[in-house]
Amino acid sequence: MMDRMPLLEKCASRITVNGTVFGDGAFGWIAGPCAVESRPQLEASAETMKRCGIGVLRGGLFKPRTSVYSFQGLQCEGIALVAEAKKKYGLAFISEVVDESSLQALLPVADILQIGSRNCLNYALLKLAGRYGRPVLLKRGFAVTMEEYLNAAEYLAASGCREILLCERGIRTVTEVTRFTLDLGGALWLKSRYPMPVIADPSHAAGDAALVSPLTLAAAAAGLDGVMLECSPSPECTRCDSRQQLTPDQLTGLKEQTDHLLKHCRGVR
Amino acid sequence: MMDRMPLLEKCASRITVNGTVFGDGAFGWIAGPCAVESRPQLEASAETMKRCGIGVLRGGLFKPRTSVYSFQGLQCEGIALVAEAKKKYGLAFISEVVDESSLQALLPVADILQIGSRNCLNYALLKLAGRYGRPVLLKRGFAVTMEEYLNAAEYLAASGCREILLCERGIRTVTEVTRFTLDLGGALWLKSRYPMPVIADPSHAAGDAALVSPLTLAAAAAGLDGVMLECSPSPECTRCDSRQQLTPDQLTGLKEQTDHLLKHCRGVR
């Protein structure tokens, strides 16, 4: 069934960004706030990443929010803040693109371009995002089959991208106590068939900070290639998705536990 | 839960396009091929619509296809064909917009702008599509909750649109013998709470021409405001979704049956 995706076979199995490696046995970390909100918030976040040894900062500027009346991100106003923080802390940056103008605005600061869950099958955007010689993180849509997901990745490949980072961020299921259901089995299947690195986003999958640590340890133990997490200097004050943000202390502890697990158990398999 | 959608209450309950009325008791028809493919195919389609008394022709020019290697539509090359057929047969036209450039290309010929299922939560596109003083048909995404769907409609309203045509086109479920599952109950619930007309797309819901007629009769009997159907002069030769296209004869028969049902039974409720 899954024929006609010839370019995926040619994609990179290892993606390196600012010293952070995803794939080929390496477990890469991306973390940061859901949305960039202010200079103090961004600086505190960047400082936490630096301290934890995390090289890639995440932070939304163009936020796809369910309600038009919710905070839509700082948009272009946040670009300068990001440029500043990146320089000061020596971090790479990833952020979501939602159309051509957001993509153009982000090009000067984004080391990885992110396609979000809701735009996973937005083929016009996929055709565009693959052209810039930059790694693209493609989140799986929350009700997207593997066949659709891989075909979406092939759209990126067809527009020139060979560094595609797949990201399982949870699918919509019957389970009502978590926001989404992290499909670890599906992510492992992807890894078993295609070269692209696959990471997990337990923050969006669970929607609950208390579940982020065990799901991250699970992803590491199972052999995925990294995680993308939300962490905020003061979760209770964030303007979006506050329940799922780790505190800096929680992130620090989780990073240590995961490093310990990877050190002792990664070679086992 | 569903608060903060103040503009939906102000939307039209009746939308009239080229004499075709959706809502306030009227049952409107949209039909035509999945994709515009050639002048003969489009002319034959337009002629069928005219003969059936259907005033709105559908036809994709910018097709969001699962595979990048599938036919992506005639795109800008098809615009002139459409303009010609519209004029010759006196029809209105609806087609899917997928980004700013497709929208600009379609403005000269599209009387209704369509947002497809995959772009239902593409907020950048919603913000754009509502600005042109033209009715927008918003298809429900195949795994989109009613809360998300209504909030997506509010995005259109917030960008200026007050003529929003909702369209239930089937959701992804456990049923494996049809492509999607037409959620008639959900469509009826929408009508019971909000003013916007709601139509059904049984062609995409069923993915099977044999089920299109009974589902259309069901939609009419239940009190929905219209249907959007796929019909092709030679279904077996179409370049996409051939299994779900009605033949012209099937469409003619279905139109007559539905008119009969509406005449005798619409007043019953």
Next chain:
Amino acid sequence: MMDRMPLLEKCASRITVNGTVFGDGAFGWIAGPCAVESRPQLEASAETMKRCGIGVLRGGLFKPRTSVYSFQGLQCEGIALVAEAKKKYGLAFISEVVDESSLQALLPVADILQIGSRNCLNYALLKLAGRYGRPVLLKRGFAVTMEEYLNAAEYLAASGCREILLCERGIRTVTEVTRFTLDLGGALWLKSRYPMPVIADPSHAAGDAALVSPLTLAAAAAGLDGVMLECSPSPECTRCDSRQQLTPDQLTGLKEQTDHLLKHCRGVR
């Protein structure tokens, strides 16, 4: 894929119970309270059915309730009430069996044995219920594929039953505003491939009395073989599922509308 169900082909396409016919063009009605609760409630229900011209009374005695602390039905204590009401009003009766002892208890009064949604894949029960030479109504489980559903019906057939009445009662989907989603397309597909009559249960599908009437009209217009509805003399006082019960007046009105639709439009196809 759907091979090895040889006995289904031999099942009846028309099932007649106490003058009520399901299938071969006839639209049969089953109605009554969710649960049998008391003599006055049951008598009032039976009287309503009689007045509406509905020949089959439904009423749960052994109720599978989500919580062990909810009313579990009158169980054996209700059998005598049912026998009395049947005789007085000349009605047939259908009720759910959940195990061998409930089946034995119901045999003296049940003209149709019902297997409920939660027990659709309870093969031990299916092997048992088909042995008694009595029609069996098999509700589709709320997350059961058509392949599983048909195989479940084959279990009934393999134990001797040839009068199997299929019943679409809604499946669990992303739609959050109705209890379940009535899969009309799936029900139509069943009818197109197999002889067994297929009816709808809009009461459980919608979980909302306001949607029961339009969904019933839809089922009739689409060509299904009947409906099973919940109706209670005083819906607000019932001990289970009160929101989805029609009042006697609503049922009377709906029966008239549907008869009108069937008279004028059934011959159309």
Next chain:
Amino acid sequence: MMDRMPLLEKCASRITVNGTVFGDGAFGWIAGPCAVESRPQLEASAETMKRCGIGVLRGGLFKPRTSVYSFQGLQCEGIALVAEAKKKYGLAFISEVVDESSLQALLPVADILQIGSRNCLNYALLKLAGRYGRPVLLKRGFAVTMEEYLNAAEYLAASGCREILLCERGIRTVTEVTRFTLDLGGALWLKSRYPMPVIADPSHAAGDAALVSPLTLAAAAAGLDGVMLECSPSPECTRCDSRQQLTPDQLTGLKEQTDHLLKHCRGVR
């Protein structure tokens, strides 16, 4: 929402069977063939368990199969084989009960009674299975919410059982490349709120032996209380679910890896 389940709070957080402990920090193992098929197959399986240090043997005797024409298990004929193997190898045994007669047949040999996924909401069976002073493993149904699952467990508790072992065996989702989707997040949520131990069944969740090992390591790293796996002396020859059976060598390797992970990383949290 999840009130009125008072007895679950009183359930055991640690269940010990034949020296195997589930819960309170211990990670318990259950393994064996999908179905008991013959003396040589059962003996070889038991010998493998013994060698791996696994104390609880699984093996179906009363198999709920999708098709009535598939192998339904050895049923009562297999009881003596099980008794023999248990004695010879000093193992505990778990097997699925599907009704009263299978339960009575299994009582002499089953140390844990299993309720399978399809019978998760079979309340008549739950009322029965809790009465025998024996631990009950309750598999989550493949489309059952947590509220329904916990209420089902409360049925067991209400009939007297206080040793309830919950088991996440995968839910039905949009993912088409695995049989089901292991809901690790949901299982962790259960553990965070209720005392009962929660284990995973990666064999049924994935339906693919290649994914069983990484999912088991994930379950151990995340902090679940054990696993239930399928292992067969010659997977290619088994009469059901052959694709998901581990070979004895694979099970041996997995057991070692998991023990290593638990030893080095369990104390980390």
